[in-house]
Amino acid sequence: MPDRHAWIKRICKGDVLRFPGDVLRVVREVKHWPNNNDHSKTSTSVTLAIRRCSWTHRPFTCYSDNDLKQLGVRPTRAKVLLRKKIDKALEYEITGRKITRWDGSTYGSPVMPWDSKMDCCDARGLA
Numbered sequence: 001m002p003d004r005h006a007w008i009k010r011i012c013k014g015d016v017l018r019f020p021g022d023v024l025r026v027v028r029e030v031k032h033w034p035n036n037n038d039h040s041k042t043s044t045s046v047t048l049a050i051r052r053c054s055w056t057h058r059p060f061t062c063y064s065d066n067d068l069k070q071l072g073v074r075p076t077r078a079k080v081l082l083r084k085k086i087d088k089a090l091e092y093e094i095t096g097r098k099i100t101r102w103d104g105s106t107y108g109s110p111v112m113p114w115d116s117k118m119d120c121c122d123a124r125g126l127a
Helices: 006-010 065-071 085-095
Strands: 015-019 023-034 042-049 060-064 074-079
Touching: 006 042, 006 065, 023 085, 042 065, 060 065, 060 085
Parallel strands: none
Antiparallel strands: 015 023, 015 074, 023 042, 042 060
């Protein structure tokens, strides 16, 4: 019997996911790694822009593959190129890495917990 959640193993950065209530959200970062108990299986986590302000004030939220299954999230065939300035700023907040711009210059420096530039209000409403 085919796995109806096999698409989760193929999620990429920029993919658009459909959440319940026909809410579309863009994957900002994704990680796949071998499952500790069964190395033939993989676990996945996705990072998305936050939808509502949070007590943590982080501009992003994370979901595991189990969260996606439980929520009934579905893939779409849409993909978004994350090239806007706000996309790069959010990527910097999520990864803590310097981002290379199209012109070769870099954005940001290693992020320390006190070095956050974005608040949840800055990312609220992004897809």
